[in-house]
Amino acid sequence: MNAASVIGDGKKTEKEPLPINHRFLEPERAVRTITDMAIWEKSEAYMEYTGFIATLNEAIKAKPLSVDCKISENINKFASMLDKINNIIDEFPPIEQPQRFGNVAFRDWLAKVKSNSTQYLQEALDPKLHLAIPEIKVYLEESFGNATRIDYGTGHEMSFIMFLCCLYKIGSLQADDNVPTVFILFNKYLIIARRLQQTYRMEPAGSHGVWSLDDYQFVPFIWGSSQLIDQPRIYPPAKFLEEDIIDKYSDDYIFLSCIKYIKEVKKGPFAEHSNQLWSISAVGSWAKINQGLIKMYKKEVLAKFPVIQHVLFGSLLPIRRFPIQN
Template identity: 25%
Template sequence: MADSHSSTMKSANDATTTSSSGKESSANDDSTSPKRYIYTQVDMEHFKHSSAHKELLGFVSTMGKGLTSSNNTNSSSPHSYNAHDPLNDLSPALASLHGSLSCMSTWIDPNTTDGLPPDNEVKARFGNPVFRTWHQRLTERSGAIIKCLMECHGKYVNYNNMESSENAPNKDEILKECSQLGYQAASSSDDSSTTTSDHEISPKENEIINELRCYLHDAFGHPIRLDYGTGHECSFIVFLLSLCKIGCFNWTGAGGGANPTSPEVIGHASLSLLHAYLNITRGLQRDYMLEPAGSHGVWGLDDYHCVPFYLGACQMRAREQWQQQRQQTQKKKKLEAKESSGIGTDTDDDDDARRLPDNPYLPKSTTVTDPSDPPILDATHADNNDHWDPSIIHNRPILESYRGTYLYLSCIHFIQQIKPGVPFFESSPMLNDISHLGNWSKVMAGLLRLFEGEVLNKLPVVQHFVFGSIFKANWTPSRKGPLEAPKRTFIGGPGGVEVTGGMPVTRAPWAK
């Protein structure tokens, strides 16, 4: 086991030696603890031009590229996300994390033995104080969660060599085992309860564990302000980026240098983990009524999220590409049939006409006459009842049937759940406008620009970031201060405005 841990830590050490600019800030020399670097607009400008900004934006972009890669559409059996088998695209470390996230989603359930249901006696528009207990549980158990996923990675880092052994477990068994261990780690506050190794944790490993814990703590909202927003979502993306940099997205120790993790692996693993993450955050938003942090109100994309919409659009773009290729293939077959028979025919193959396509992005393909089949679109929306342009979000039967498979549809469905009775064009005018675009490629490109401009480049959002030895800041901050950003809510229009009092009324774009 020591050898496997050495291999794991080699990837971690490679990720923490120097920043991509080749230098380390003097502020990082004071302590190994992650710390804030963004206090003022001057720091913000440093961040915009930093390696950290480039890495984070590049990582999100790579997620999307992995989902839209030609490898996903040119193959008869592509590497695709399967909602019914969420561990399929994961490494042992990420399977452990998935298990932990699955356990965390039960913490709010009153029907579980240690559930923390909201206090219904609290009369407040936003923020149920029970969330503070929920978050305290996260801080108590995060050490076990991180140690477990690192142990799972270390245990199977040499799996390629083990695979040839007669008694080697298969990958499905390993992923299930790691998922169960991750679930157990999140079920107990005792760090040693899920430890499967007698390996002594080194100071460098402790440093990495503490850094990863900081990102995980920040990913689920603020326990004092009782809010959640795109900054917290970004912390989860930083957490995933950090795991990727230390090699945890792979079965081997690869992940950087000459053996970078492929976009396909990053994209599909992130998609699976985001589904598990959203199961938690949506429960927190709905049951604990967390205040939207930094929301633009009705004039923004969404009260809480941005990245899931982008990745969801990428997933829909991949489906769009698959459909285009399918149509081209069918057209080619028809022409070949005409040439070989010597007579013209416009008749489709009966099976093609009766069946939904064997689409890699659908969990199952069955005949449309099957009463258990999802409803299909009418001809006004599609060619061959299968082309889904962005206006598909207005088709409620499709949302209900495919929200578990398509992340974008899942996001739209959740908005309609928490804002019932409100016309969509009133509750979400930006998303409604997006639905009128001609194809998913435009949606995908626009949402990535939105993420950069309205999330990564906004001081009220990123001032909460902390930086360590994996996710690094390569500048000296304008001042030293507490790890926490000010304990108040930041709400405003584009660019953000610090608000020290109550929540201001959302102003329309034309308001003076």
């Protein structure tokens, strides 16, 4: 059994969604065999996670990154934390080594992040939520890649989104934070992930990114396509392949920043190195692309044992069956 922590000294409120005496648990793996996948797909964690992606997907629909939105003190605190994590990369430049992929300096970077994660979260969270840190910090630490294999993939991306979801579950973030959660926090995370991939030449996790759209990521394409719904300047969707559109709008739209990144790191015809995205460009509307990507994500990432076997479950995102409402 993992050690549990208890929270609560008052009644349940909007800012404190957890019941009093909530017991936090250090997250553990629970999907150990293929047959456990059926338990995962009916679990509270699955419903919470997919619901969280859908909620934020709706919140940012048709909005550019430059949209005027209320930024709470807590969003600023977590943004500052991510800036600190990003800056640590400067302390661990890649070392000279014979192999092309997987620079071992990444291990030192990740070790430093893990040694600082408790302090970072203490600084970002209200003191009454500090008992949640042993549970939520594991999701943060697992967000950046695997130290043994020096790889990164959709499972690590998923861990960061679970971390964000947990911040809502404990009441540190609220519904008013939905837009800046994607536009500030997730976008900063994406910048860190790309920098790690390039600095340490990280391998795509899995069979060369088989569960992602650009070797590494998936969710930025979901949320990024929602942003582009009803955007007349980037319609029809095939326009996302045009250089002038990418140059003009990549700072305002996550989907286009992803395409720009791919074009920077890959050579050759786009249709060859990014066939799935090339196929998407032929779809008639961004709304159809968005819904198609959500379905694809559930099928190609959330239904894949090699990804889900690494997912961690605790008190906030439990493996127990989602209660059926009468």
